[in-house]
Every structure is written in C-alpha cells, then in structure tokens.
Amino acid sequence: MNPTDGVLELRAVHRTHGGGEAAVYALRGVSLTVAAGEMVAVMGPSGSGKSTLLALAGGLDRPTDGEVLVEGEALGGLTPRELARLRRRRIGYVFQDLNLLGSLTAVENVALPLELDGTGVRAARRLALAALREVDVAGLADRFPDQMSGGQQQRVAIARALVGERRLVLADEPTGALDSQAGEAVLHLLRRRVDAGAAGVLVTHEARHAGWADRVVFLRDGVLVDSTAPLVGVEHLLSGSSR
Amino acid sequence: MSIRHGLLALLERGQMYGYQLRAAFEESTGSTWPLNIGQVYTTLARLERDGLVRPLPENEGGQRPYEITDAGRADLALWFATPISRADRPRDELSIKLALALTTPGVDVRSVVQTQRSATMRALQEFTRLKYASDKPEDLPWRLVLDAMIFQAEAEVRWLDHCETSLVRHRPAPARPMDHPEAVDRAGDEARR
Numbered sequence: 001m002n003p004t005d006g007v008l009e010l011r012a013v014h015r016t017h018g019g020g021e022a023a024v025y026a027l028r029g030v031s032l033t034v035a036a037g038e039m040v041a042v043m044g045p046s047g048s049g050k051s052t053l054l055a056l057a058g059g060l061d062r063p064t065d066g067e068v069l070v071e072g073e074a075l076g077g078l079t080p081r082e083l084a085r086l087r088r089r090r091i092g093y094v095f096q097d098l099n100l101l102g103s104l105t106a107v108e109n110v111a112l113p114l115e116l117d118g119t120g121v122r123a124a125r126r127l128a129l130a131a132l133r134e135v136d137v138a139g140l141a142d143r144f145p146d147q148m149s150g151g152q153q154q155r156v157a158i159a160r161a162l163v164g165e166r167r168l169v170l171a172d173e174p175t176g177a178l179d180s181q182a183g184e185a186v187l188h189l190l191r192r193r194v195d196a197g198a199a200g201v202l203v204t205h206e207a208r209h210a211g212w213a214d215r216v217v218f219l220r221d222g223v224l225v226d227s228t229a230p231l232v233g234v235e236h237l238l239s240g241s242s243r
Numbered sequence: 244m245s246i247r248h249g250l251l252a253l254l255e256r257g258q259m260y261g262y263q264l265r266a267a268f269e270e271s272t273g274s275t276w277p278l279n280i281g282q283v284y285t286t287l288a289r290l291e292r293d294g295l296v297r298p299l300p301e302n303e304g305g306q307r308p309y310e311i312t313d314a315g316r317a318d319l320a321l322w323f324a325t326p327i328s329r330a331d332r333p334r335d336e337l338s339i340k341l342a343l344a345l346t347t348p349g350v351d352v353r354s355v356v357q358t359q360r361s362a363t364m365r366a367l368q369e370f371t372r373l374k375y376a377s378d379k380p381e382d383l384p385w386r387l388v389l390d391a392m393i394f395q396a397e398a399e400v401r402w403l404d405h406c407e408t409s410l411v412r413h414r415p416a417p418a419r420p421m422d423h424p425e426a427v428d429r430a431g432d433e434a435r436r
Contacts, residue, residue, distance in 0.1 A: 043364075045408065191375060207364060207400035208393055211371035216364050218357065226357055230372050231365035 006033040006069070007168050007199035008057055013066035015052050015222075026052040028222040029066070036167065039191065039200035041210035044219035050203045051172060053219065057201055058170045059087050070168055088117045092161030092198075094171040094190070100145040100153055100160075107132060107141040110160045119164075131159035135189050151182030158189055162198075169193060169200045175209060187212045246278065246286045247295075251311060251319040254296060260306040261287065271384050290315065337399070341406060352410055360403045367396040 015027040027049045034040050042050050055061040056068050059075045068075045070090060075083060100109050110128035115121060132138045135155040145153050154176065161169060171190060175183030187202075191212050194200040202213060210216045218226040246268075253259060253267045261283050268278055287309055290296040295315035299308045311319070337359060344350045374389040 045404065188375070205404075206397070207367055208371075208397040210364065211367040211393060211396075212375070213368065216368065218360070226361050228361045228365045228368065230368035231362075232369060 005035050007036050007071055008032075008034040008201065009067075009069040009072075010053070010057065011067040011069070013053075013056060013063045013068060015049075015056060015061065016064045025222050027056070027063070030219075030222070030224055031066075032217065032224065034168075034199040034201055036197050036199050037194060038215065039194040039202060039213045041202045041204060041213035041216045042219060043204065043207070043210050043216055045205075048219040049222040050219055052222075054170050054172055054201060054203050057168075058091050058093060059083050085117070088113050089164065090166055090168055092163075092166040092169045094158055094161045094169065094174040094186075096173040096176040100157060102145050105142050105144055106137065106148070106156045106159075109145070109156060110163050113160065114164055127163055128159070131163040132156070134162060134193075135159045150176075151178055151185065154178060154182070154186055155189070158186065162193055167198050169198050171200065172203045173205070174202070175206075183209070246282060247290060248319060248322045250283070250286055250290065251295060251315050251322075254309060254311040255316065255319060258299060258308040258310040260302075260308045262306070264309075353407065356403050356407050356410070360400055363396050363399050363403070367393060367400070370396065 010030055010032045013027055013030045014025070017024040017026060030049070030053060032040070032053075042053060044050050052061065056063055057070075059068070059070070062076065070086060073086065075086070078086065100106075101112070104112065107125060107128045110131050111121075111124040114124035114127055119127070129138060129141060132141055132155075135158050137152055137155045137159070140148055140152055140156070145156070148156070154174070158174070161171075169190060174190070175186050178186065187209055190200055190202065200213075202209065204210050214229065216228045217224050249268055250264055253264055253271070256267075259267065261280055264287075265278050265280055265283050268283075269276070287296060291298060291309075293314075295312055295318055296309045297312055299310060301307045341352070341355065344352045344355045370389050370392045374386055374393070377385055377389070
C-alpha cells in the first residue's frame with residue numbers, strides 16, 4: 001500500500017509488559033492499516049489487547065517491537081516533544097470518561113488543545129465553535145459541563161477530539177453510559193467525520209457499535225484473528241426473517 | 244407476521260385495491276418483503292370469506308377496492324395486542340450446531356464460533372450502513388425494521404462472545420473408553436513406554 005493511503009499504519013507491532021517468565025504479551029505481531037475515509041472497529045474479549053492497540057496508535061505507549069506510523073511518520077523516530085505535538089495536532093481521542101474540565105465552558109474546553117499548541121485565543125475560539133457546530137451543540141458553547149446532559153457533554157468531548165485538522169480519530173468505548181439513542185448519535189458523528197476524510201479506530205465490545213465500521217477486526221490474545229467487511233446484499237436475510 | 248394482518252392493517256387506513264395494497268405493503272416494510280400480486284388476491288379472497296374485509300363496487304378503471312369490516316378491525320386489534328410466541332419461530336440451528344460442535348471429536352469450536360461471529364458481524368455492518376443511508380423522516384418504518392435486525396444480530400454476537408468465554412473455562416470431561424477407543428490405545432502406548 002502507498003504510504004499516503006494509510007493515515008494509521010501498524011507494522012508487525014509487539015507490546016510486551018515485563019520480562020522473563022512473568023512477561024505478558026499484550027500484542028503479538030499486529031499489522032493494521034487504516035486509510036482516510038475508513039473506520040475500523042476493534043473487537044475482542046477483555047484482555048485481548050484492544051486498549052493497548054489504541055494506546056500505541058495514539059502514541060500514548062511505545063511498541064516493544066515493530067513500527068507505528070501516523071500519516072507516514074514513524075512515531076518511534078520522534079522526540080518526546082515532536083510526539084506530543086503530533087498527538088495534539090493530528091490525533092483526536094474520545095474516551096469513555098469524558099475528561100472535560102469542569103471550570104471551563106464547552107467552547108473553552110474545545111479550544112484548549114489548540115491554545116496549548118500556540119493557536120491565538122480568537123482563532124482557537126473560532127475553530128472550537130466550528131467543531132461544536134459540527135456536533136450540533138454550538139448553542140451550548142458558554143455552558144459549563146455540569147450544566148449539560150451526559151449526551152451533550154459527550155458531544156463536546158467529540159468536538160474537542162475533532163477540532164482543527166485532526167485526521168486520525170481514536171475512540172475507546174465512546175458511548176460509555178449513554179442511552180442507546182445518544183450513543184448512536186455519537187457514532188453517527190464519528191462516522192460523519194470519517195466520511196469527510198478522517199481515519200477512525202473504534203475500540204468496542206458492542207457489536208451494534210462495531211456495525212458502524214467499514215471493517216471490523218477481531219483481536220484474541222494479542223493477535224488479529226479475523227477481519228470483516230459489510231455483507232452486500234442482505235435483503236434475503238431481511239425477507240427470510242418474515243417468511 | 245402473516246400477510247393477512249399486514250393487509251388488514253393497511254385497509255384500516257382506508258379502502259384500497261390490490262395493486263395499491265401491494266405497493267403500500269412493500270413501502271411500509273422497506274421492500275424487505277416483496278409480495279406478488281397473486282398473494283395479495285388470494286389473501287383478500289380468504290379475508291373476504293372470513294368476513295374480515297368486504298369488496299366495494301369496481302371503480303371506473305375496473306379496479307375493485309376493499310374495505311375492512313368490524314370483524315376485521317377486531318381481528319387486527321387482537322393481533323396487535325398479542326405477543327409473537329417464541330415457540331412459533333423456527334428452531335435455532337446455530338445453538339444446535341454449537342452444542343454438537345462441543346461434543347463432536349475433531350471440531351475446533353472456537354473457530355466455529357469465530358466463523359459465525361464474522362458472518363453475523365458482516366450482516367450487522369451492512370444493516371447499519373443501510374440505516375445510516377436512510378435518514379429521511381419517511382424512512383422511519385424501514386429504519387425500525389433494520390433496527391430489529393441489528394438488535395437480533397447484536398444479541399447473537401453477544402451470545403457467541405459468551406460461548407467463547409465459557410469455552411475458555413471449559414475442560415472437557417475425560418473421554419470414556421467406549422467413546423474414543425483410539426485415545427485409549429494411545430494412552431496405553433504411552434504407558435508402555
């Protein structure tokens with residue numbers, strides 16, 4: 001594959017915790033490419049390596065062996081400072097616990113990563129408002145987190161993950177404790193961003209959420225065991241159910 | 244669901260003739276259940292025989308509309324009020340297959356589980372894609388049909404996950420000699436060494 005095709009590329013990645021007999025092999029030779037406009041869901045039982053994979057993809061952890069590339073840039077070759085910068089600019093994270101800062105308003109929360117990165121206050125606010133508009137909560141820009149519902153807070157958290165020009169969005173059980181409608185709205189938003197050209201990785205144990213992905217990969221004991229694409233032509237399944 | 248109750252529900256909206264019923268039926272089930280016009284007419288004839296619908300005079304185009312009767316309304320109300328019995332559904336081949344896989348020598352049950360999970364997941368992805376593409380308000384009936392398929396597929400995947408977890412803990416009981424004579428021979432060989 002052409003390096004420009006994959007926004008995220010994992011090449012034979014291993015991650016081992018500890019050594020000797022006590023070594024835990026979290027990932028064993030995982031290779032995965034996620035292209036622009038593609039959403040990949042990672043499924044697997046607890047302890048199969050899902051969260052490790054996401055941490056490595058986001059530069060929050062380093063592989064024991066193998067390489068992780070984001071937009072063609074090998075994370076292993078970056079200084080801590082360069083890595084931090086790449087994480088702030090190119091990668092968006094959506095986690096189960098929202099991590100919004102309670103003392104900042106919605107728009108301030110979203111603008112924060114930009115300001116940390118040196119963007120001027122006014123420009124950051126403008127971009128933050130655009131991101132809030134994208135997730136349909138621009139009207140709540142000046143509210144504090146405790147003045148919003150769980151679903152609204154999650155939208156703000158997503159706006160923060162998408163703000164600016166992030167082309168890799170990493171989500172770990174992003175629907176958390178939201179009800180099924182609000183949870184679905186979150187996936188809808190991620191899907192929309194991916195359709196607009198980002199690459200998305202969604203870690204989930206819920207099949208219904210993984211259903212939003214173009215590709216679902218299954219991890220088991222740190223190894224990718226299978227990968228699925230949508231089954232085109234399901235009409236017979238639909239009609240078969242009612243006959 | 245029976246076509247009978249489907250047609251009764253449509254006639255409850257107002258009188259319709261055969262072709263209109265067919266079009267309305269397909270529209271309200273998102274074309275997931277195509278009907279041929281023959282099925283519509285046979286069903287209408289039976290409904291008429293049972294006094295649940297009545298034919299009206301032919302219109303200028305030569306089409307004969309039908310309307311629902313009071314008995315038809317009562318039958319429809321009863322249908323909506325009665326849950327679908329799980330016993331009416333066909334036996335679940337998948338659970339039987341897994342149960343047999345567990346007890347059949349030489350079958351890798353985990354791979355049977357994964358094969359099924361991948362297949363179900365692919366269908367689930369496609370249902371979701373179709374749903375994502377149907378976002379107009381008038382698509383709601385179709386989206387609900389898709390939701391039903393999505394939740395069923397999800398339930399199956401959850402059950403498969405559950406099976407896999409149980410398999411990890413499962414230690415098969417030692418085979419009895421009469422089950423696996425060859426296993427006993429092997430054990431005997433090793434004992435003699």
